[in-house]
Amino acid sequence: LNEKLVCGYPLSIFFIVVNEFCERFSYYGMRAVLVLYFKYFLRWDDDLATSIYHTFVALCYLTPILGAIVADSWLGKFKTIIYLSIVYAVGQVAMAVSAIHDITDSDRDGTPDSMTFHIVLSMVGLFLIALGTGGIKPCVAAFGGDQFGEHQDRQRRTFFSVFYLCINGGSLLSTIITPVLRAQECGIYSKQKCYSLAFGVPAALMVVALVVFIIGSGMYYKAEPQGNIMLDVCKCIGFAIKNRYRHRSKQYPKRQHWMDWAEEKYDKLLIAQIKMVLKVLFLYIPLPMFWTLFDQKGSRWTLQATTMDGNFGALVIQPDQMQTVNPILILTLVPIMDSLIYPLIKKCGLNFTSNFYFSFILSNFQKTLPTFPSTSQSQLKLLNMGSNSVTVKLPGNDALILPAAQVYPFINNCNTKFTNLLPEVILFKSATNDLTSKPQEGNNAIRFVNGMKTAVNVSTAAADFGLIEPFYYSNYSQIKNGKATFTLRSGSQSCEYSTNFGFGSSYTFFIHSTLVFGSNCQDSVTAVEDIKPNSVHMALQIPQYFFITAGEVMFSVTGLEFSYSQAPSNMKAVLQAGWLFTVAIGNFIVLIVAELAKIPKQWAEYVLFASLLVAVCVIFSIMAYFYTYIDPTEIEAQFKKKINEDDEDDKSKPGKAEVEMVKRDSIKCHDEYDKATQTKM
Numbered sequence: 001l002n003e004k005l006v007c008g009y010p011l012s013i014f015f016i017v018v019n020e021f022c023e024r025f026s027y028y029g030m031r032a033v034l035v036l037y038f039k040y041f042l043r044w045d046d047d048l049a050t051s052i053y054h055t056f057v058a059l060c061y062l063t064p065i066l067g068a069i070v071a072d073s074w075l076g077k078f079k080t081i082i083y084l085s086i087v088y089a090v091g092q093v094a095m096a097v098s099a100i101h102d103i104t105d106s107d108r109d110g111t112p113d114s115m116t117f118h119i120v121l122s123m124v125g126l127f128l129i130a131l132g133t134g135g136i137k138p139c140v141a142a143f144g145g146d147q148f149g150e151h152q153d154r155q156r157r158t159f160f161s162v163f164y165l166c167i168n169g170g171s172l173l174s175t176i177i178t179p180v181l182r183a184q185e186c187g188i189y190s191k192q193k194c195y196s197l198a199f200g201v202p203a204a205l206m207v208v209a210l211v212v213f214i215i216g217s218g219m220y221y222k223a224e225p226q227g228n229i230m231l232d233v234c235k236c237i238g239f240a241i242k243n244r245y246r247h248r249s250k251q252y253p254k255r256q257h258w259m260d261w262a263e264e265k266y267d268k269l270l271i272a273q274i275k276m277v278l279k280v281l282f283l284y285i286p287l288p289m290f291w292t293l294f295d296q297k298g299s300r301w302t303l304q305a306t307t308m309d310g311n312f313g314a315l316v317i318q319p320d321q322m323q324t325v326n327p328i329l330i331l332t333l334v335p336i337m338d339s340l341i342y343p344l345i346k347k348c349g350l351n352f353t354s355n356f357y358f359s360f361i362l363s364n365f366q367k368t369l370p371t372f373p374s375t376s377q378s379q380l381k382l383l384n385m386g387s388n389s390v391t392v393k394l395p396g397n398d399a400l401i402l403p404a405a406q407v408y409p410f411i412n413n414c415n416t417k418f419t420n421l422l423p424e425v426i427l428f429k430s431a432t433n434d435l436t437s438k439p440q441e442g443n444n445a446i447r448f449v450n451g452m453k454t455a456v457n458v459s460t461a462a463a464d465f466g467l468i469e470p471f472y473y474s475n476y477s478q479i480k481n482g483k484a485t486f487t488l489r490s491g492s493q494s495c496e497y498s499t500n501f502g503f504g505s506s507y508t509f510f511i512h513s514t515l516v517f518g519s520n521c522q523d524s525v526t527a528v529e530d531i532k533p534n535s536v537h538m539a540l541q542i543p544q545y546f547f548i549t550a551g552e553v554m555f556s557v558t559g560l561e562f563s564y565s566q567a568p569s570n571m572k573a574v575l576q577a578g579w580l581f582t583v584a585i586g587n588f589i590v591l592i593v594a595e596l597a598k599i600p601k602q603w604a605e606y607v608l609f610a611s612l613l614v615a616v617c618v619i620f621s622i623m624a625y626f627y628t629y630i631d632p633t634e635i636e637a638q639f640k641k642k643i644n645e646d647d648e649d650d651k652s653k654p655g656k657a658e659v660e661m662v663k664r665d666s667i668k669c670h671d672e673y674d675k676a677t678q679t680k681m
């Protein structure tokens with residue numbers, strides 16, 4: 001089969017593994033920034049961004065069925081991988097182009113003028129990517145498995161572990177790199193967040209994946225497609241159901257298995273193979289619930305991270321970079337599980353082959369947003385710009401002593417009249433201009449109010465607030481976390497004001513009438529916190545990541561190998577597609593809950609998912625306990641032997657030529673299986 005062996009492993013798998021590394025880099029790199037691209041570039045709200053994200057992920061895991069049909073019945077795995085990789089690379093390029101804001105920014109203000117163009121192009125790109133990544137997914141893993149002979153079970157198992165490590169190596173690098181690229185500013189006419197680069201690098205990696213795969217083409221074992229096996233399976237199941245229904249009367253004797261009702265028309269080998277597949281597919285039923293929780297890392301968890309404090313001391317983590325925790329944990333946990341935990345469990349006499357998972361999501365939530373006025377109210381701020389306390393009487397309220405240089409936020413009904421306010425008390429009505437949500441991407445939204453009788457210019461290295469007229473206020477500007485120094489200027493005179501920012505806060509800075517330029521103006525500016533900085537640290541997401549990743553290691557890594565080893569020889573890609581289909585269903589569940597249920601509290605949604613998963617865990621454990629492992633090769637060999645013996649018997653009987661022809665047709669795939677195993681030896 002494979003003459004070139006390195007340390008007992010076929011050389012060809014090196015190209016497959018590198019291809020997978022680059023492809024997963026491309027996929028996860030693009031996916032890491034996708035939800036933020038929807039929110040901040042296409043300007044969609046959280047629910048729409050989450051829904052489209054999960055529709056895309058679901059599509060990526062529905063298309064494997066298409067890829068498996070094409071590979072098994074028409075092109076073979078090798079050609080399917082090549083053609084669909086080209087489609088995939090085109091999709092990635094389309095995404096990169098869709099994120100170039102300059103293309104439609106004719107007024108050069110930094111925002112796209114035709115959002116439709118960007119939406120349509122990115123949706124086309126995502127569709128092509130889903131077709132490509134999903135289409136090749138069942139083929140690459142099964143193609144890798146095909147490179148091993150019958151006697152190389154151990155090597156094949158190791159291959160699947162290494163394969164999983166490569167997936168996570170690729171995704172780890174990309175989930176670190178693409179958020180950094182996204183955070184850069186780029187553009188021809190105006191500088192904006194560089195989503196085009198964050199999508200462009202994954203596009204380049206997909207081209208590399210394709211080239212590496214082609215380079216290895218001379219070394220692969222390429223099994224021939226074996227006819228439209230999916231169609232045969234569907235027809236055979238359909239016939240069994242119909243036949244069972246036709247013979248529902250009690251006068252007909254029962255058969256051992258409902259699929260046995262297909263025996264009149266279909267070959268026993270095919271029926272046995274379908275039984276094997278159904279047995280595994282039945283075990284897959286509870287799995288979507290795991291993916292429902294698992295895949296929210298890229299959507300809800302990332303959006304949640306944008307409202308958290310990402311300051312890790314020397315490192316400041318971007319919200320989308322938190323996803324790297326998953327591959328980091330995979331890369332550490334898989335070797336530990338393989339070399340320590342599983343052998344230990346085996347030694348204890350437990351057959352704990354990881355068909356068990358448990359994960360629980362803890363939701364953390366925070367309240368850093370203030371109480372905002374309702375539609376019939378407005379928010380007012382009273383600012384005492386004088387140097388003495390003043391007493392203020394607000395309509396319907398008790399008299400209030402407002403100390404010097406202090407601000408009093410006040411929500412009142414719109415028609416309330418204020419009279420007799422002292423000249424040094426500024427009434428600052430900001431109902432329509434105040435921020436009502438957290439600033440984007442962990443930035444801080446800052447504005448200045450000028451209480452002086454002369455216009456003041458305010459600027460920092462990162463933003464220019466422009467010239468602020470007396471008793472007027474500037475627009476908001478976005479400032480990153482850390483120390484910021486503002487320069488206040490009036491004519492040729494200036495002074496500096498410095499302060500520290502956290503993540504996701506909003507401040508209004510009031511410049512006092514008493515400010516004297518030329519000296520330190522630190523005491524002449526009052527900061528009023530409109531929105532508190534994010535108080536919950538991103539590190540609090542790590543336990544959730546740990547539990548969900550431990551669950552992934554225990555069932556997903558081995559699930560890949562399980563799906564391969566329990567599949568009949570001609571249905572390996574089909575069963576891989578079945579496994580991936582559970583991921584698609586899991587993402588549809590998120591979609592349904594996010595779009596239809598619209599649970600108002602995020603924590604309630606998390607608790608719902610976690611409770612469902614606990615219930616499903618119990619059901620799955622019972623199902624896994626009763627599952628008995630099979631050796632498809634052994635079963636197929638027995639059938640082959642039996643059919644050959646029957647053939648010999650039949651040939652000796654007169655008038656059986658026609659039956660023999662039908663049988664020969666039905667075991668066509670069987671002969672090919674034979675051929676393949678002979679070559680493998």
Ligand SMILES: N[C@@H](Cc1ccc(O)cc1)C(=O)NCC(=O)O
Binds near residue numbers: 024028171323324552
């Ligand atoms: N652990 C996942 C990979 C991954 C990486 C980063 C994320 O944010 C989420 C998931 C994995 O191995 N998946 C299997 C696959 O085939 O992609």
